[in-house]
Amino acid sequence: MTLKRGFRISATAAIFLLFSCVFWGCSADWPAFRHNLLRTGAQLNNSSLTDPTKVPTLHVGWTFPIAAITPPPGPFRAAPIVYKGVIYIGNSNGHLYAIDAANGALKWQYPAANQQALTSTFTCNPSSEGIASSAMIGSVNGTDAVIFGAPDRSIGAGLGSGRLFALNASTGAEIWKSPEVAVLLSDGVTHQQIGYSSPLIFNNHVYIGIADHCDDPIQRGKIVAVKLADGTIDAGFSFFATGPPRGGGIWGAPAGWDDVYTTTGNSRVGGQPPGGPVPNHALSMLRLNKDTGSIVWGIQPVPYNLDNDPDWTSTPTIVLGSCGTMAISVQKDGWTWAVNSSNGTPGPPSARWAFPTGSWFPNGFTVGDGTTHGDTRYLRPGAAWDDVYIVQTGGLPVVTNVMDGFKHLYALNSCASDAERIRWIKDVPNSSGGEYDLGPPTVTHGIVFVGTDSGHLVAIADPSVAVAAGWRCSNPEVPTASCVANGFRLVPDPAVLADVALNAGTITTEPALANGSVYVSTDGGKVFRLNTN
Amino acid sequence: MCKNRGPGSTLLLFVVLIAATSQTGCKSWSERGAKGVGLLPQASPNETQFSSYQPAHPYQQLTTGLLGRKLHATPPEAGMPIEVNDFLVGPNQKTADYTLPSLAIFEIRTGTGQLKVGGQARKIATGMTFEVAAGQPFTIENESEVPIGIRVEILGSK
Numbered sequence: 242m243t244l245k246r247g248f249r250i251s252a253t254a255a256i257f258l259l260f261s262c263v264f265w266g267c268s269a270d271w272p273a274f275r276h277n278l279l280r281t282g283a284q285l286n287n288s289s290l291t292d293p294t295k296v297p298t299l300h301v302g303w304t305f306p307i308a309a310i311t312p313p314p315g316p317f318r319a320a321p322i323v324y325k326g327v328i329y330i331g332n333s334n335g336h337l338y339a340i341d342a343a344n345g346a347l348k349w350q351y352p353a354a355n356q357q358a359l360t361s362t363f364t365c366n367p368s369s370e371g372i373a374s375s376a377m378i379g380s381v382n383g384t385d386a387v388i389f390g391a392p393d394r395s396i397g398a399g400l401g402s403g404r405l406f407a408l409n410a411s412t413g414a415e416i417w418k419s420p421e422v423a424v425l426l427s428d429g430v431t432h433q434q435i436g437y438s439s440p441l442i443f444n445n446h447v448y449i450g451i452a453d454h455c456d457d458p459i460q461r462g463k464i465v466a467v468k469l470a471d472g473t474i475d476a477g478f479s480f481f482a483t484g485p486p487r488g489g490g491i492w493g494a495p496a497g498w499d500d501v502y503t504t505t506g507n508s509r510v511g512g513q514p515p516g517g518p519v520p521n522h523a524l525s526m527l528r529l530n531k532d533t534g535s536i537v538w539g540i541q542p543v544p545y546n547l548d549n550d551p552d553w554t555s556t557p558t559i560v561l562g563s564c565g566t567m568a569i570s571v572q573k574d575g576w577t578w579a580v581n582s583s584n585g586t587p588g589p590p591s592a593r594w595a596f597p598t599g600s601w602f603p604n605g606f607t608v609g610d611g612t613t614h615g616d617t618r619y620l621r622p623g624a625a626w627d628d629v630y631i632v633q634t635g636g637l638p639v640v641t642n643v644m645d646g647f648k649h650l651y652a653l654n655s656c657a658s659d660a661e662r663i664r665w666i667k668d669v670p671n672s673s674g675g676e677y678d679l680g681p682p683t684v685t686h687g688i689v690f691v692g693t694d695s696g697h698l699v700a701i702a703d704p705s706v707a708v709a710a711g712w713r714c715s716n717p718e719v720p721t722a723s724c725v726a727n728g729f730r731l732v733p734d735p736a737v738l739a740d741v742a743l744n745a746g747t748i749t750t751e752p753a754l755a756n757g758s759v760y761v762s763t764d765g766g767k768v769f770r771l772n773t774n
Numbered sequence: 775m776c777k778n779r780g781p782g783s784t785l786l787l788f789v790v791l792i793a794a795t796s797q798t799g800c801k802s803w804s805e806r807g808a809k810g811v812g813l814l815p816q817a818s819p820n821e822t823q824f825s826s827y828q829p830a831h832p833y834q835q836l837t838t839g840l841l842g843r844k845l846h847a848t849p850p851e852a853g854m855p856i857e858v859n860d861f862l863v864g865p866n867q868k869t870a871d872y873t874l875p876s877l878a879i880f881e882i883r884t885g886t887g888q889l890k891v892g893g894q895a896r897k898i899a900t901g902m903t904f905e906v907a908a909g910q911p912f913t914i915e916n917e918s919e920v921p922i923g924i925r926v927e928i929l930g931s932k
Contacts, residue, residue: 597920598919598920599884599885599900599920600886600899600900600920609900609901610900610901611882611883611884611900611901611923612884626811627811628811629811637921640883640884640923641860641883641884641923641925648830654813657813659919660865660919661813664813664814665814668827687811703811704814705811705812705814709825710825710826711823711824711825711826711827712817712821712823712824712825713824713825713827716862716864716921717827717829718829718831718832718833718843718862719829719832719833719841719862719864720828720829720832720833721824721825721827721828722824723833723835723841725817725819725821726835727835727839727841727862727863727864727867728839728863728864728865728866728867728916728921729864729865729921730816730817731816731817731821732817733814734825734827
């Protein structure tokens with residue numbers, strides 16, 4: 242090997258390493274919703290949170306607010322992000338907080354306490370209360386910026402149309418504010434909102450999804466791209482989920498890899514043309530060209546005539562699996578779908594698997610197939626730990642008992658055969674087993690963290706990390722003792738490493754795993770830092 | 775060769791080392807997608823170390839290969855007793871003969887397979903409905919990995 246060649250290889254390795262760390266989410270911080278562009282919800286760095294002997298010592302370090310602040314926080318609908326020792330999180334009261342990770346002290350809030358909060362005049366459910374959009378960290382012209390979406394009464398009709406904000410991460414000073422991207426009018430028809438969608442900073446742009454206020458009425462779902470440098474809308478990028486008049490709201494956060502990935506809400510409501518809007522990419526998982534917004538591929542398992550409001554709201558996760566790159570997401574009806582992302586080559590999608598599988602795989606559901614697709618709340622994005630995808634999903638009973646999945650958290654082997662799809666099943670303690678009972682799970686080296694509707698933070702160990710509690714049946718409705726004799730498989734029931742009662746309301750947001758601590762927000766207006774001993 | 779290493783390459787080596795060091799524990803580029811974490815070992819054939827999990831409304835073994843559970847029943851004072859059950863036949867299972875005390879309507883909710891009633895075989899698939907007479911033995915064979923789920927309404931049962 243010559244020195245010149247060695248130099249080239251070293252340079253390539255350095256660039257690759259640095260690139261991978263910046264863009265692939267190697268950060269020991271938690272700089273984005275689901276940690277990174279791929280939305281894996283995974284912390285890859287080793288810390289005390291990856292040590293199954295230390296996780297049981299999890300305890301509350303501090304609780305925000307540590308002293309009275311004005312205005313007082315309301316429920317947190319957004320999840321915390323963590324960057325360079327600071328927590329950034331929006332609140333339903335319309336203020337974004339920067340919190341010192343060391344002690345829980347408020348560093349700054351935006352807008353300032355005496356300024357108009359970022360709230361909408363049209364509120365109907367938690368998605369439209371203040372700042373529900375989790376933030377993401379980006380670099381704007383060399384300055385670290387915290388970027389988020391929120392309603393703002395100072396634009397448009399003055400009712401709280403949605404826009405994006407980029408603030409100096411150190412000071413909270415405005416770097417830019419985008420134009421109106423979600424239009425709210427008083428005409429009773431135009432009710433766009435950013436809601437829970439979290440910005441995706443990727444390809445020198447900020448992408449944000451637009452849905453509606455409580456389907457009142459459903460809007461025409463879209464993704465808007467603004468330029469990272471100045472927040473102006475890039476007119477060269479255009480994506481609408483459906484043709485007019487409405488359908489396909491973007492409720493989740495877009496994911497990024499080689500292109501932009503998203504899921505879309507429903508479209509079958511009154512006032513549509515016969516057969517639905519044209520085109521109709523509602524209820525779909527889609528890959529969009531990152532520069533133009535054109536559709537590279539899409540999968541739509543539930544056709545228009547079976548659309549009883551199973552919005553596909555869960556943020557897709559890009560899994561760089563040992564069997565290839567996949568986009569995986571659970572739809573609101575309880576089915577989880579994995580699609581080959583196809584290595585950058587435009588073309589039709591290739592559904593890799595559905596869970597559970599059946600006659601609907603790979604081409605989707607049909608009339609008379611025995612399935613129903615309604616407004617059940619499988620909303621939470623999954624977490625990916627290499628090939629393992631951890632998610633609340635309907636499971637084997639989904640056809641006959643769609644609600645059963647709310648009782649369980651599943652780990653799925655994304656690269657295995659259908660017979661080996663289920664890796665483990667856990668009934669998370671101190672969760673009600675009903676809709677909304679779990680927040681989105683996050684994972685670090687096989688240890689899964691999840692919040693519950695009774696306000697507990699629970700840590701669960703993959704059986705490769707800590708000995709499982711025993712075996713149970715792959716069909717949760719079949720007694721374990723009858724499992725194998727009836728053709729089902731025994732799967733591990735993993736161990737619970739920690740179960741910490743926070744006593745501050747429901748946890749609907751993801752636990753952020755950063756630098757050996759867990760940060761979690763609650764419906765009771767608190768943010769917690771938990772540490773191990 | 776080392777004599778020829780200039781300040782540029784030394785700096786680059788330093789950058790590489792810093793980058794690598796800063797990522798200690800970050801296995802992203804060696805593990806992410808490259809190897810996977812592997813499947814877990816299977817349970818042994820006679821595994822008995824079960825967890826404490828119990829289904830809230832479990833199926834019962836009706837006969838070999840056939841699981842069932844009662845969902846609803848009309849109250850005793852109702853003039854026309856009806857009992858709604860779910861039957862389940864697991865992947866690649868064949869049931870033993872089973873009979874019902876009254877006329878029943880079967881609705882296949884999921885799966886495909888074969889039903890034999892009184893020696894007559896017929897294919898069954900999702901969406902099909904059919905009757906099974908009182909006291910008539912039947913068997914169900916599941917020919918796939920997908921469980922067969924059947925909603926069974928037993929009419930006139932006591």
